Amino acid sequence: MKDKVVAVVGPTAVGKTSLGIELATRFNGEIISGDSMQIYRGMDIGTAKVTDDEKGEIPHHMIDIKTADQTFSVAEFQELVQQHIADINKRGKLPIIVGGTGLYIQAALADYHFPEQKRDMAYQMKIEAEIKEHGIEEVYHRLQTIDPVQAKNIHPNNVRRVIRALEIYDRTGQTMTERQASQAEESPYHTMIIGLAMERSLLYERINHRVEIMLEAGLVAEVKFFYDQGLVNAQSMKAIGYKEFIPYFEGEYDFSRAVELLKRNSRRYAKRQYTWFKNKLDVNWYSITPEKKDQVFEKIYTDLAGILKNI
Structure with missing residues (x-):
């Protein structure tokens, strides 16, 4: 029950x-x-x-x-x-x-x-370095291209979530939106x-x-x-x-x-x-x-x- x-x-x-x-x-x-x-x-x-x-x-x-x-x-x-x-x-x-x-x-x-894997700190530092050098716009534009649904939901100032969405795609080949859509829709409650x-x-x-x-x-x-x-x-x-x-x-x-x-x-x-x-x-x-x-x-x-x- x-x-x-x-x-x-x-x-x-x-x-x-x-x-x-x-x-x-x-x-x-x-x-x-x-x-x-x-x-x-x-x-x-x-x-x-x-x-x-x-x-x-x-x-x-x-x-x-x-x-x-x-x-x-x-x-x-x-x-x-x-x-x-x-x-x-x-x-x-x-x-x-x-x-x-x-x-x-x-x-x-x-x-x-x-997923069981933890965040890749090396990846995070790499993207943070890119943001520091070029600004968030270039990195955020990549997210808009890869996963426009998540880009719409994630504000560019939320750097941590922008990086996480890119990391998921680069490590799995699947966008965060695709992963969420594959989850079971029926609640366990x-x-x-x-x-x-x-x-x-x-x-x-x-x-x-x-x-x-x-x-x-x-x-x-x-x-x-x-x-x-x-x-x-x-x-x-x-x-x-x-x-x-x-x-x-x-x-x-x-x-x-x-x-x-x-x-x-x-x-x-x-x-x-x-x-x-x-x-x-x-x-x-x-x-x-x-x-x-x-x-x-x-x-x-x-x-x-x-x-x-x-x-």
Whole structure:
């Protein structure tokens, strides 16, 4: 018999955290973070990490499990999340994945099979040297030629994933898109994926406001702490909310420019998140506004109760 799992997805700042906690409260659930950055200890403000007050009595998993200098992969996420799903089900509770990192959540729910070989560091250093000498454009153009689907999903600034997509092709002769398409489409779980959507201008207002709240809460000091530890090139510091301040610290532009870029990058990321979930997963979408949030949430509770009753 398949294990049950619920996922709450959608763009940043749409309200996933509050819905996830309410679902866990009502359906005897535990939350698994589906955010690839909330794994890092100390990176709290920039990742909009759930607070202890928000958690209440609800157990949360996949938060604060790495230090900021450590790396983390989709395959590692998949393995850990699937262990949590099995354990939570075994204890008679409902696992609820809450987050916006589409590839990670898709990998866990679709049970992707990742190759055993580890990353080729020599290959990575070779491509990094090319980027340093010629810029990312030439390398990114090669990815566009080889695998246009992945190129559309991977921003050129995400150098690590650009290199990984090229490495897979050069080592296997198969593009990342071809590999993903060959994976089994049937999930190993009884799954309901709940997506929260919001009218774009309203969502963008919320994102801009969230950035202001993060700044007031001490975001710059949080980023500076990790910057001062020499983690400029760490995987964790490539995240939105952190990378925008590094050039500011180094005098390349002023504070207002850093904030402007953070807001812009957050809005663009939200757009990419929505596109990913819409195209890659079978999502039950619910459109919300602040005024109708409670009404929409009640509809979600009713729908989920009906689904769980029939599993």
